[in-house]
Amino acid sequence: MADERINEAFDPDAILEVRNIRKCFPIKKTFTGKVTQELVAVDNVSFKLYPGETLGIVGESGCGKTTLGRTILKLHPATSGQIIFEGQDITNLKSSEMREIRKKMQIIFQDPYSSLPPRLTVGGILSEPVKVHKIVPDNLTKQYVLDLMEKCGLRDYYYERYPHEFSGGQRQRICIARALSVKPKLVICDEPVSALDVSIQAQIINLLKQMQKDLNLTYVFISHDLSVVKFISDKIGVMYLGSMVEFGSKTDIFDNPLHPYTKALFSAIPQPDPDVKMERIVLKGDIPSPANPPKGCRFHTRCPHAMDICKEVPPEYKDYGNGHCAACHLLD
Ligand code: SF4
Numbered sequence: 172m173a174d175e176r177i178n179e180a181f182d183p184d185a186i187l188e189v190r191n192i193r194k195c196f197p198i199k200k201t202f203t204g205k206v207t208q209e210l211v212a213v214d215n216v217s218f219k220l221y222p223g224e225t226l227g228i229v230g231e232s233g234c235g236k237t238t239l240g241r242t243i244l245k246l247h248p249a250t251s252g253q254i255i256f257e258g259q260d261i262t263n264l265k266s267s268e269m270r271e272i273r274k275k276m277q278i279i280f281q282d283p284y285s286s287l288p289p290r291l292t293v294g295g296i297l298s299e300p301v302k303v304h305k306i307v308p309d310n311l312t313k314q315y316v317l318d319l320m321e322k323c324g325l326r327d328y329y330y331e332r333y334p335h336e337f338s339g340g341q342r343q344r345i346c347i348a349r350a351l352s353v354k355p356k357l358v359i360c361d362e363p364v365s366a367l368d369v370s371i372q373a374q375i376i377n378l379l380k381q382m383q384k385d386l387n388l389t390y391v392f393i394s395h396d397l398s399v400v401k402f403i404s405d406k407i408g409v410m411y412l413g414s415m416v417e418f419g420s421k422t423d424i425f426d427n428p429l430h431p432y433t434k435a436l437f438s439a440i441p442q443p444d445p446d447v448k449m450e451r452i453v454l455k456g457d458i459p460s461p462a463n464p465p466k467g468c469r470f471h472t473r474c475p476h477a478m479d480i481c482k483e484v485p486p487e488y489k490d491y492g493n494g495h496c497a498a499c500h501l502l503d
Pocket of ligand 1: 430431432468469470471472474475476477478481486498499500501
């Protein structure tokens with residue numbers, strides 16, 4: 172399957188195409204350096220994303236969503252598979268060849284406290300990437316940065332201030348401004364609001380939405396908060412133990428979830444209407460170790476519908492119409 176897809180033509184309309192991407196980390200080596208055990212953090216994940224769309228990636232901690240985001244950005248080299256950005260296969264590009272592409276692909280990290288350099292002022296933090304990537308002539312950099320700060324809800328006198336003088340929400344605005352300073356096309360948002368208070372979360376999500384509308388940005392939005400993902404996403408991918416178990420449009424995934432894991436996740440979303448009764452599906456046990464994943468369907472140790480076949484044969488990931496894909500024997 173992987174080899175067949177490698178020869179398939181790229182979709183000219185997609186901004187990002189991920190094909191059978193796999194990322195393994197060695198965890199045991201012999202003294203000669205031969206890898207004897209590895210951890211499969213991302214296993215055979217594929218999807219397409221078009222300009223202006225937001226893909227929400229959900230799943231429990233340790234399911235591989237952050238590793239997937241970093242592998243797309245080539246912060247971790249992919250073990251196998253293909254990453255196609257704007258019609259170009261970037262999987263095996265060298266760092267020097269990635270330089271031009273990197274400014275089009277940016278990331279916003281989860282923790283706004285540790286992701287800003289403490290010794291630089293806001294002006295310094297935002298000017299640096301603008302100068303490195305020559306976004307505007309040097310004499311116009313300050314005005315460009317001040318305009319960007321205004322768009323991101325930062326006052327102009329913050330230019331001379333240092334990160335420790337700001338609250339979490341303001342710091343995340345600075346991180347967003349830094350990511351947008353190089354005019355990217357794709358932004359990986361890695362849990363960008365999970366370290367913030369609920370009231371601030373809404374402001375940051377609205378800022379991200381506004382910027383997407385103004386600049387036609389494409390987002391990969393990684394989060395474990397399903398309500399936030401529902402609000403911001405057009406498409407949703409559900410990950411479990413490194414694999415994409417379900418993928419589809421927001422409407423398909425929320426209105427008609429196919430995979431038992433997705434159903435269990437969604438049953439835990441609090442309902443604002445007290446008259447709406449949701450049957451909570453409580454999964455037993457912990458997520459197994461990705462260093463030693465179960466045979467067959469990886470979810471079988473916790474699935475309330477597991478059958479004998481699930482313990483032996485991995486289910487095929489299939490399209491059940493309209494790009495709504497899932498991997499489960501129950502659907503065969
Ligand atoms: Fe459950 Fe079997 Fe479907 Fe896996 S394949 S999700 S164990 S029913």
